[in-house]
Amino acid sequence: MTYKIRHDRSNCIGCTACAAICPQFWEMSSEDGKSDVVGSVLGSDGWEELEISEADFPKNMDAAGVCPVNVIHLMKIGSGEQLI
Numbered sequence: 876m877t878y879k880i881r882h883d884r885s886n887c888i889g890c891t892a893c894a895a896i897c898p899q900f901w902e903m904s905s906e907d908g909k910s911d912v913v914g915s916v917l918g919s920d921g922w923e924e925l926e927i928s929e930a931d932f933p934k935n936m937d938a939a940g941v942c943p944v945n946v947i948h949l950m951k952i953g954s955g956e957q958l959i
C-alpha cells in the first residue's frame with residue numbers, strides 16, 4: 876500500500892508543528908516561513924505532493940494531526956480515499 880501526502884502550502888501558517896513532530900518529511904522554508912514536504916513536487920495549484928510508503932504513513936499522520944489549519948492531507952493511492 877502506498878500513500879500520498881498532499882500539502883495545501885498556500886494556506887500553511889508556518890506554525891512549525893509538522894517539522895517539529897516529523898522532521899524527516901517536513902521542513903520550514905527560510906524564504907517564506909511556510910513548511911515544505913521534503914522531496915515533494917509543487918503543482919501549479921500550489922499544492923505539494925509526495926508518495927510515501929506504508930512505513931512512513933504513521934509519522935505523517937502525526938504531522939497532519941498537529942496541523943492547526945488542516946492543510947496536510949493523506950490519501951491512499953489506488954482507491955483515492957482521503958484519510959485526513
Ligand code: SF4
Pocket residue numbers: 886887888889890891892893894909910938941942943944945946947
Ligand atoms: S503544521 Fe500546518 S500550518 Fe503548521 S507549518 Fe505545518 S503545514 Fe503549516
